[in-house]
Amino acid sequence: MTLEILHVPGARAYPPRQSVFTQPFWQALGEGRLQSTCCRACGRLAFPPRPICPHCWALDPGWSALDKHGHLYSWTRIHAAPLAFAAEAPYAVGIVDLRQGIRLACRLIDRPLAPAVGAEVELLALVYEDGPLLGARVVALPPEPAP
Ligand SMILES: [Zn+2]
Secondary structure, X not given: OEOEEEEOOOOOOXXXXXXOOOHHHHHHHHOOEOEEEEEOOOOOEEOOOOOOOOOOXXXXXXXXXXXXXXXXXXXXXXXXXXXXXXXXXXXXXXXEEEOOOOEEEEEEEOOOOOOOOOOEEEEEEEEEOOEEEEEEEEEEOOXXXXX
């Protein structure tokens, strides 16, 4: 399952640390693919990618594709940003629950739909000039509560 790639001018404001171990994750994200570690001993996923399984402590991670679909667990719009991100404010950040049971935080692209708790989201790759970041876009708003 491929991610939409959104090219962003300039460099990432605060590039994430990368290691030899996480390089496959960043390489794939830059190509529009989302993957993380899946333990070969217990078969459970972990995010972010980890060399040690957080469920059974096995040292035998494999890589597995993640579904790009999920729901917005929570979100916020940041107006008073840390210095590194000040030029990008205001911007939205969300916590996304993927269908596979992974919860992650990422930047929210809030057009054309504004974020709302419970909204359906799709993850996407924000590809800057110096590398990718994970993002999400709202694709459907949650149903209105019954009166
Ligand atoms: Zn495990």
